[in-house]
Amino acid sequence: MKKNVIIHKIRLARLAHVQWVQRAKSLVNGFPIKEEDIPLTPDSCEFGKWFYSDGQILLAIFNDKSVKELEDLHNHLHEEYLNIFRIYFDVSNLNFFSKLLNQGKKVSENDKNRAQVYLKSLEKISDTLIKKLNIMETKINMADETIFENYD
Numbered sequence: 001m002k003k004n005v006i007i008h009k010i011r012l013a014r015l016a017h018v019q020w021v022q023r024a025k026s027l028v029n030g031f032p033i034k035e036e037d038i039p040l041t042p043d044s045c046e047f048g049k050w051f052y053s054d055g056q057i058l059l060a061i062f063n064d065k066s067v068k069e070l071e072d073l074h075n076h077l078h079e080e081y082l083n084i085f086r087i088y089f090d091v092s093n094l095n096f097f098s099k100l101l102n103q104g105k106k107v108s109e110n111d112k113n114r115a116q117v118y119l120k121s122l123e124k125i126s127d128t129l130i131k132k133l134n135i136m137e138t139k140i141n142m143a144d145e146t147i148f149e150n151y152d
Contacts, residue, residue: 001057003140003148009054010137014130016046021126024081027088028115040085042071042078061143062136070136073129080122087115 023037039045043052051074058067088107107115 001054001148003143003145006054006057006061006140006148007137009050010133010140013047013050013055014133014137016050017126017129020045020047021123024084024122025119028084028112028119038085040078040082042075045078048074058136061140066132066136070129070132073125073132077122077125077129080118080125083118084115084122087111087118 020039023033027033027038039048042048051071058070
């Protein structure tokens with residue numbers, strides 16, 4: 001894969017991640033969201049889809065530890081989001097996702113405050129994830145193009 005393609009895909013993944021975080025903020029701030037806007041699992045969001053497919057090229061470029069850190073941050077992010085989601089929706093049966101969205105719960109002020117705490121944690125994790133991704137992108141950008149000829 002060419003260097004410019006790798007960088008382009010990283011940027012698209014980062015943008016998708018930022019949009020996902022914005023949707024989490026929207027939920028906490030009382031704005032309506034659609035079913036397709038709330039992927040709960042790390043492999044179902046756009047960032048995760050990239051990470052577990054084209055993003056695996058990072059393993060060839062960086063050490064396993066730094067890529068694992070990125071994955072761990074992403075997984076932790078989804079754990080925090082699930083905490084938020086549980087406050088606003090009945091999650092007794094996640095297999096019936098369409099039913100889930102029609103079963104919004106009455107949310108107390110205490111629950112809203114807890115959601116804000118989870119959101120702050122989610123944002124902190126997101127900031128760290130983005131910083132690590134930015135560092136990786138910078139290193140790729142600075143590397144010689146010929147290094148990437150063998151990564152197809």
